[in-house]
Amino acid sequence: MLQIDYATTDAEAASQSLASLYDQPDVRGVGPGFRYEQHVRGDGEMTLERYHFGGDIETTADIPDALVSVQVHGGRFATREQGAVPNGSLHGLGPIANGTTDADFSIVTLPVPVLLRTGLRHEGAERGHLVVDGRAPRPELAGHWAEVIDHAHTVTADPTTFQNDLVRAETFRHLTAAAFAAFPVHVDADRVVPDTATAGAVVRRATRYMDDHVAEPIGAAEIATAARVSPRGLQAAFQRDLGITPMAYLRRARLAEAHRELLATDPTSGATVSAVALRWGFTNATRFGAAHRDAYGRSPQETLRDDSGRRGAR
Structure with missing residues (x-):
């Protein structure tokens, strides 16, 4: 479980606190009266967050494998690319940059695997691909979605209540189901993520570069250069050919390397899951554990203890 209740007037401390949830966060452009307040409840996959940003603040973060719904309760909240967006x-599904002024807002993090599992159960399918047809809530359900978020905050605000496994699971299940109803998303049960061999030249060049440099600190700019396309063109090619972002592919490749290392490592050597995760770029142990379980069906700790792995990593 993840429970955070934190406040600070220091921008660097605020960035460090955000790093427990997001990749490469940055808080800057801080004006007079800066204040950062954060309240988070999570179960290792989904998180429910409430923030107050006092003063004028610019923030950036990379969210490659999840969709986040932002509900603004007061002040100004705008994205750099789109400006003010529907509440x-x-x-x-990639880097986002925001500007806020005395903003009070909620965030619900909806990992793509969680949404996909919900959609597959709803469709009665075993495999498929999550399709996002739009980012704004359906007008007739926007109010209902806001009420669901408010109710979830009320339920989870008390730490004792949140620690109840049944209450926590039901709260997040309700959020996921409401998200599927409120947003134009669905599962295409006839479409699965294709092998990169069937993708276009841009994606093949990019994935080859990522596979060759998976252990290095590369980002979207370097990948786009290697693929001989603009960053926007790279994003479009990956969404068209694979249905994922380039950074999501890179994270999957690094997860596979971390998995192989866990299988091949002798647990009596003093190696730890957190050290392996960090070596492959996963700074959030909770999210690393959730991603590993989703991909391989068991926790990183169980994988590290697997004797069969040391007879040859998969």
């Missing part, structure tokens, strides 16, 4: 709208 409750979805963001993520």
